[in-house]
Amino acid sequence: xxxxxxxxxxxxxxxxxxxxxxxxxxxxxxxxxxxxxxxxxxxxxxxxxxxxxxxxxxxxxxxxxxxxxxxxxxxxxxxxxxxxxxxxxxxxxxxxxxxxxxxxxxx
Amino acid sequence: xxxxxxxxxxxxxxxxxxxxxxxxxxxxxxxxxxxxxxxxxxxxxxxxxxxxxxxxxxxxxxxxxxxxxxxxxxxxxxxxxxxxxxxxxxxxxxxxxxxxxxxxxxxxxxxxxxxxxxxx
Numbered sequence: 001x002x003x004x005x006x007x008x009x010x011x012x013x014x015x016x017x018x019x020x021x022x023x024x025x026x027x028x029x030x031x032x033x034x035x036x037x038x039x040x041x042x043x044x045x046x047x048x049x050x051x052x053x054x055x056x057x058x059x060x061x062x063x064x065x066x067x068x069x070x071x072x073x074x075x076x077x078x079x080x081x082x083x084x085x086x087x088x089x090x091x092x093x094x095x096x097x098x099x100x101x102x103x104x105x106x107x
Numbered sequence: 108x109x110x111x112x113x114x115x116x117x118x119x120x121x122x123x124x125x126x127x128x129x130x131x132x133x134x135x136x137x138x139x140x141x142x143x144x145x146x147x148x149x150x151x152x153x154x155x156x157x158x159x160x161x162x163x164x165x166x167x168x169x170x171x172x173x174x175x176x177x178x179x180x181x182x183x184x185x186x187x188x189x190x191x192x193x194x195x196x197x198x199x200x201x202x203x204x205x206x207x208x209x210x211x212x213x214x215x216x217x218x219x220x221x222x223x224x225x226x227x
Contacts, residue, residue, distance in 0.1 A: 034213035036152075043202055043217035044152065055215070087152055091212035095166035097142070097154040
């Protein structure tokens with residue numbers, strides 16, 4: 001099974017900051033990576049897929065990059081509504097579909 | 108509008124059974140793979156089970172294999188998760204999620220979730 005390791009597990013930042021979250025796979029996943037945002041009490045929502053492709057309707061301040069086994073999610077200028085928990089998910093070799101453990105982004 | 112609505116959660120004793128349903132609307136169920144993902148209180152996301160668009164491929168996480176069963180009824184637009192021999196560690200919000208397309212396997216959209224509590 002492919003293991004996904006996200007870092008950091010939590011992050012404190014301010015409105016306007018640029019933040020980066022990293023996701024490492026236990027083997028190469030050929031850009032088969034999605035990023036989700038989850039707010040308390042809500043279902044996850046996809047932000048990016050194929051490592052760097054922005055889902056329709058997602059603000060352009062969100063971006064993704066990476067290759068092989070290492071990927072990053074960057075928020076260029078944090079907005080108040082961005083404070084949430086973020087998860088990566090690999091879909092290169094399944095089953096199982098594996099998620100990172102999450103990164104809680106706090107004010 | 109594509110929508111997924113889960114139901115069937117509740118309080119059940121250890122060793123008991125529960126059947127969750129996911130009502131799908133706004134798309135043709137037979138054209139998409141469907142998934143169940145759970146989230147224990149305060150924890151991260153864990154994939155539980157998947158059924159392919161043709162229903163010929165069904166997969167389970169090791170943690171539920173032999174206890175849970177996923178099925179679908181295209182006539183009723185329902186995807187079910189039968190959960191048997193429940194354990195305390197199965198306590199979680201269970202989400203139904205659709206494959207993003209016929210060819211891609213990230214999950215979009217998700218339902219709102221249904222809470223399962225396994226406790227005596």
